Amino acid sequence: MSSMMPGSRDLNLPRDVHDARSAVQEVVALQPFARLMGYRLVEAADLAVTLSLPLGVHLMQPHVVHGGAMSSLADAASTFAVLTRLWPEFWATTVEQSIQFLRPVTAERGEIVAFAHVRRFGKTISFVEATVTFEGREVATARSTQMRQPRPRG
Numbered sequence: 001m002s003s004m005m006p007g008s009r010d011l012n013l014p015r016d017v018h019d020a021r022s023a024v025q026e027v028v029a030l031q032p033f034a035r036l037m038g039y040r041l042v043e044a045a046d047l048a049v050t051l052s053l054p055l056g057v058h059l060m061q062p063h064v065v066h067g068g069a070m071s072s073l074a075d076a077a078s079t080f081a082v083l084t085r086l087w088p089e090f091w092a093t094t095v096e097q098s099i100q101f102l103r104p105v106t107a108e109r110g111e112i113v114a115f116a117h118v119r120r121f122g123k124t125i126s127f128v129e130a131t132v133t134f135e136g137r138e139v140a141t142a143r144s145t146q147m148r149q150p151r152p153r154g
Contacts, residue, residue: 011085014046020084024049027083039076047118049080052111065105070112070132074099074142077116078128082146091151097144105134124148
């Protein structure tokens, strides 16, 4: 006997690439912070997302890209990776994130790219790893815990 409600999706089943990408595009469109930062969706698949962030003088501290910009990009990619499976029925929020900065980014042009993938998708808690690169070189790595929550309404 199934415990699912009629018409609901089984969240244990992988999502196809088109639906995963649509879910992330919808979430980015709803988030003023994502638009403010200028995140660009590069790729999305079930439980995996690649986001980019264009560099500019506004992200510098003053000679390197601010760690908060890299951390924010890793966090967004990680949350969106979980949302490829959960959206629109549920939301995900970061419970904790650790980030290790491996090398500075001194460029004011180009983009940093974060690839995040879910290592374990759970009923309430999911574990995600993210890698941030610049020009193909790894500049930071992050791990986070994401919590499934009811979707915010309104």
